[in-house]
Amino acid sequence: MPSPGAPAPPRLPIEDSYLELLADTLESLDIPARGQFLQRYFRTITHLDLRETQCVQLWDEMLTRRRELSEHVGRQISLKTALMDVLTSAGLFRVPILIEYDELKKLQLNAVTDPLTGLYNRRLFSEAFEKELNRARRYGQPLSLVILDLHRFKEVNDKHGHPRGDEVLRAAAATLKKALRTSDSAFRIGGDEFALLLPQTDPAQALALSRRIGTVFAESIAHFQMGVSVSMDHGVATFPQDGDQADQLIHIADERLYRLKHANHGKTPSGGSRTEIVSNPAQEAASPSAPEQQPSAPRPIPFESKRPAEKSETSIAAAASTTASEISGTQVLSAPPPAHVYSVPRKAERVSMTGTNAYAVLGEKGVRRARVLDLGFGGVALELESQEEVPESILAVLHVPILPPVRVNLKPVWTQRTSQGAYRIGCAFVS
Numbered sequence: 001m002p003s004p005g006a007p008a009p010p011r012l013p014i015e016d017s018y019l020e021l022l023a024d025t026l027e028s029l030d031i032p033a034r035g036q037f038l039q040r041y042f043r044t045i046t047h048l049d050l051r052e053t054q055c056v057q058l059w060d061e062m063l064t065r066r067r068e069l070s071e072h073v074g075r076q077i078s079l080k081t082a083l084m085d086v087l088t089s090a091g092l093f094r095v096p097i098l099i100e101y102d103e104l105k106k107l108q109l110n111a112v113t114d115p116l117t118g119l120y121n122r123r124l125f126s127e128a129f130e131k132e133l134n135r136a137r138r139y140g141q142p143l144s145l146v147i148l149d150l151h152r153f154k155e156v157n158d159k160h161g162h163p164r165g166d167e168v169l170r171a172a173a174a175t176l177k178k179a180l181r182t183s184d185s186a187f188r189i190g191g192d193e194f195a196l197l198l199p200q201t202d203p204a205q206a207l208a209l210s211r212r213i214g215t216v217f218a219e220s221i222a223h224f225q226m227g228v229s230v231s232m233d234h235g236v237a238t239f240p241q242d243g244d245q246a247d248q249l250i251h252i253a254d255e256r257l258y259r260l261k262h263a264n265h266g267k268t269p270s271g272g273s274r275t276e277i278v279s280n281p282a283q284e285a286a287s288p289s290a291p292e293q294q295p296s297a298p299r300p301i302p303f304e305s306k307r308p309a310e311k312s313e314t315s316i317a318a319a320a321s322t323t324a325s326e327i328s329g330t331q332v333l334s335a336p337p338p339a340h341v342y343s344v345p346r347k348a349e350r351v352s353m354t355g356t357n358a359y360a361v362l363g364e365k366g367v368r369r370a371r372v373l374d375l376g377f378g379g380v381a382l383e384l385e386s387q388e389e390v391p392e393s394i395l396a397v398l399h400v401p402i403l404p405p406v407r408v409n410l411k412p413v414w415t416q417r418t419s420q421g422a423y424r425i426g427c428a429f430v431s
Contacts, residue, residue, distance in 0.1 A: 019079040023063070031056060048092055062086045114188040116166060117173035125187040125195055129246045132185075132197050136239050143239040144206035146196040147253040148172075148213070151231045151265060153192040160226055168221060168230060175217045175232075179209060179401065201355070203238045208351045209401075210234035216403065233261045351375050353400065361397045370425075372400060379428040380410065383418070390415065390425060 022041075026034050035052030042048055042055050050058070066082035112124040120128070129145070136143035150172060157165040169192065176186040176194060185197045198206055214232045221230060235257025237249040351374060358372035360382055370382040380398065394410040410427035418424055 019083075023079060026059070034059075046087065046092065058086055058090065117169055117188050119173050119176065119186050119188045119194070122187065122189040125189055125197075126246075128185055128187075128197060132199055133239060133244070133246060136199065137244070141200050142202045142241075144196075144198040144201040144203065145237050145239075145249045145253050146198065146206055146210050147235045147237075147250070147257050148176075148194045148196070148210070148232050149190075149257065149261075150192040151233055151261065152228055153230055155228045156226055156230060159228060164224070164226065167224065171220045171224075172217055172232060175213055175220055179213050179216070181401075201238075203236060203241065204352060205355045206236045206238065210236060212351060212401075212403075231264075233257055233264065235260060356401050358398075358400045360399070362394055364395060370396075372398060373424065375400060379413070379426065380408075382425045382427060384423045384425065386423070393430065394427065 026037070029037070035056045038055035038059050039050060039052045042050055062079065062083045065086050066077050066079060069077040069082060112120055114121045132143055150168065153165065153168065156168055172194065173188065176196065180186055180196070183199050187195045189195045214234065217232045235253040235255065237243070237253035237256065239249060242252045243249050353372045353374055360370045360372055362368040362370060370384050373381040373383050390412050392411065394412065396408055396410055398406045398408060409430040411430045412425050412427050414426045416424050
């Protein structure tokens, strides 16, 4: 019992108090029970799978080492210090550092993550790109790289300050995260530069995704009211069409990014307004050495609600294959398009949903589903497994990647049977 007025002994840290209690408890257990407990204990704190007898031996050595160290330094040594010394001396710790497992995982994540946006950083991008390229070569599958940057981002920092610029960067990162599948990866590789790795994705799919990302990003920052028209430009390169080495694909994607940037922003002094054109895939995917060409004016095409009934499934497939060939840079001879001329041009090109899980829930009760094949400004193309009576007006909820569910009214304007026996229905949006 301490004498009156003597200083109270210092309180042990909670982890040392726990070990002291553990040592007292183990003394009252028989050897088999002690071995079972210590085996689980060492597995928890060191992630080592040891035999029960080995665990008991290590614990006894720790008690002996503690006594020796305490006698040597003239004060009580903690059990944690003695345990660390025993495990290191036994060669069970190659690197003598004790750290909580959760803390270790957090450190590993921080090493490859951009702290502002939460995206992976450039260091991991280089490693992941090589791994995905090796996987694509092994299985003979396409791999698309998308390089993106924010146009006029510097003006945001200059006019509104870096905190607002950080908000724009976080909005861009949030848009990318929502757009990607589990197998895709997004990276921040520079100040306002980002990269996407899209396994099993061909050029047409990567191009469609990039355009959707740009549209959704513009909508997500509209409420910032900055007075600066920030947009997200993109460049796409795909293995194996554009190259089989990482540096080749990065170079080509960069070339296409700046070619698109020049086409969209080069004609305005402030660079603020994007030219309202239907992007020419052949121009966007041309080789880097090809001379730059001015984008051609959009060809007049009909609203979805005015689509001619005689347009066949064959012509649709031919148009799709021509687009994919142009993107990959391969010239394909095909019949000229029908000479239909309409007075109102399409306001936005149709986006293919091929390769996504886009679908529509039909009817008030939502008991019927249809695949969404493509989506445009004026309407949507659906595919049903079997033909049933199609009403003149359809209430539907569209589920499309990176967009929230959208409730729409549709008016069927044409129906065709596909070669697989399903039924494709073209619908116009009804206000």
